[in-house]
Amino acid sequence: MAHGTPTATAEAHQPKAGQFFWVWGGLLILTAIEVYLGYQNMQPLKMLFILLGLSIIKSALIILYFMHMKFEIRSMRYVLMTALIVCLCLMTVFFADAARIISLGVR
Amino acid sequence: MADVAMHHPAVEAFEPPLFRTNSKKLGMWLFIMSDSLTFGALLFAYSYGRISNPAWPMPFGSPSIMRASIMTFFLLSSSLTMVLGVAAAGQGRMSAAVRWLLATMLLGTGFIVLHAAEWTGLIHEGLTPFKNPWAAGVPQFGGTFFTLTGMHMLHVTLGVIYLGVVALRKKWIPILLVLWLLAWLLTPASSPFHYGAHVLLLGAIVASMILYFKPKQYDAVDIEVSGLYWHFVDLVWMFIFPLVYLMSTRIT
Numbered sequence: 018m019a020h021g022t023p024t025a026t027a028e029a030h031q032p033k034a035g036q037f038f039w040v041w042g043g044l045l046i047l048t049a050i051e052v053y054l055g056y057q058n059m060q061p062l063k064m065l066f067i068l069l070g071l072s073i074i075k076s077a078l079i080i081l082y083f084m085h086m087k088f089e090i091r092s093m094r095y096v097l098m099t100a101l102i103v104c105l106c107l108m109t110v111f112f113a114d115a116a117r118i119i120s121l122g123v124r
Numbered sequence: 125m126a127d128v129a130m131h132h133p134a135v136e137a138f139e140p141p142l143f144r145t146n147s148k149k150l151g152m153w154l155f156i157m158s159d160s161l162t163f164g165a166l167l168f169a170y171s172y173g174r175i176s177n178p179a180w181p182m183p184f185g186s187p188s189i190m191r192a193s194i195m196t197f198f199l200l201s202s203s204l205t206m207v208l209g210v211a212a213a214g215q216g217r218m219s220a221a222v223r224w225l226l227a228t229m230l231l232g233t234g235f236i237v238l239h240a241a242e243w244t245g246l247i248h249e250g251l252t253p254f255k256n257p258w259a260a261g262v263p264q265f266g267g268t269f270f271t272l273t274g275m276h277m278l279h280v281t282l283g284v285i286y287l288g289v290v291a292l293r294k295k296w297i298p299i300l301l302v303l304w305l306l307a308w309l310l311t312p313a314s315s316p317f318h319y320g321a322h323v324l325l326l327g328a329i330v331a332s333m334i335l336y337f338k339p340k341q342y343d344a345v346d347i348e349v350s351g352l353y354w355h356f357v358d359l360v361w362m363f364i365f366p367l368v369y370l371m372s373t374r375i376t
Contacts, residue, residue, distance in 0.1 A: 026295055031156055032211075037204055037207050037208060039213075041200060041201070041203070043202040044200050044362075045197070045200060048196050048197075048207075048365075050191070050199065051365070051366050051369065051370055052189065052193050054371035055189060055280075055366075055369070055373045056189075056373070060369065061174065062175055064368070064370075064371060065171060065174075065371060068366035068367065068370060069363075070366075070368075070369075071366065072362050072363045073365055075359075076359050076362055076363070077157075077360045079203065079355055079358060079359045079362065080355075080359065082157045082207075083203050083204075083206070083207045083351075083358075084351075084352055084355045084356070084359075085210075085348075088155050089143065089145065090143055090144055090145070093143035093145060093150075097376075098145055099158065101157050101160055104161055104164070105160070106162070108164055108165065108168045109168070110173070111168055111172045112168075112172065112175070114176075114289055115171075115172045115175045116176075118176065119175060119177075119178065
């Protein structure tokens with residue numbers, strides 16, 4: 018009982034409504050930056066990494082604040098997020114092959 | 125008396141819940157993780173094709189980007205209304221929570237309508253899953269584009285149906301059936317949405333089975349779980365919008 022009941026723990030860490038508006042505003046600003054970058058003629062691979070970086074920041078904001086992961090217990094955060102991130106990172110192995118094709122001109 | 129209950133062997137037989145959270149919430153998180161990998165695979169397939177093909181088509185002009193930006197605004201705003209609904213439900217203000225859920229459904233429907241208009245425009249230009257009018261040597265563009273965005277549109281549609289079940293319960297079924305008839309009868313037979321509208325009919329059948337065979341008053345936890353699903357749908361679009369639309373802009 019030292020950690021308190023789940024309900025008591027959750028109630029102690031409830032976010033304020035104003036915080037949601039700040040996160041929403043941040044997400045809109047990051048989206049505006051992405052749209053601005055879309056109008057620049059950048060090299061595709063460079064563009065891909067910048068847009069992926071911004072998308073990861075946006076998804077972190079959504080998971081932490083909108084999906085309440087910031088207010089869950091630490092073990093849940095680590096177990097769920099580590100598994101997901103590792104699995105998604107494994108898929109990036111294909112990008113090396115895509116870069117090889119475009120660099121070497123392989124068809 | 126309380127001490128007797130606390131030390132009863134039957135009480136000790138139950139383990140505390142995993143991560144000290146509600147099992148419904150944990151179940152939704154596990155579903156979200158598996159669905160993330162599905163979308164991850166589709167997104168990586170699209171991005172692989174995009175960066176390995178110098179001739180990848182660039183079909184999205186300024187009108188498309190503007191429309192997709194408004195769609196992004198709709199989804200981000202729907203996440204805000206959803207989280208405000210979850211907060212209201214947590215404070216016991218259920219009627220306010222229902223109003224926020226209805227606002228979320230409205231924004232989600234706006235997203236679907238705009239996305240359908242975007243698809244229709246591209247189909248009229250000659251895009252199919254097997255060929256595109258911009259780059260004949262890159263036939264996989266249509267397949268990857270329609271699979272990825274179609275899968276997401278299906279998730280948003282199911283999300284609106286899900287929120288309708290939680291917010292309106294049995295009152296939602298006739299509304300859903302009217303929406304199905306409108307979507308079916310008002311779209312031409314050549315449009316994929318003429319057949320896609322039947323998702324609403326299937327949704328109405330499944331929702332009826334749930335609402336009539338297992339009727340219940342949905343509580344704050346149910347609203348929070350539906351919110352997790354809705355935010356996930358929003359989160360996936362945060363990757364689709366830049367990787368599909370902004371990576372293939374036709375802006376000079």
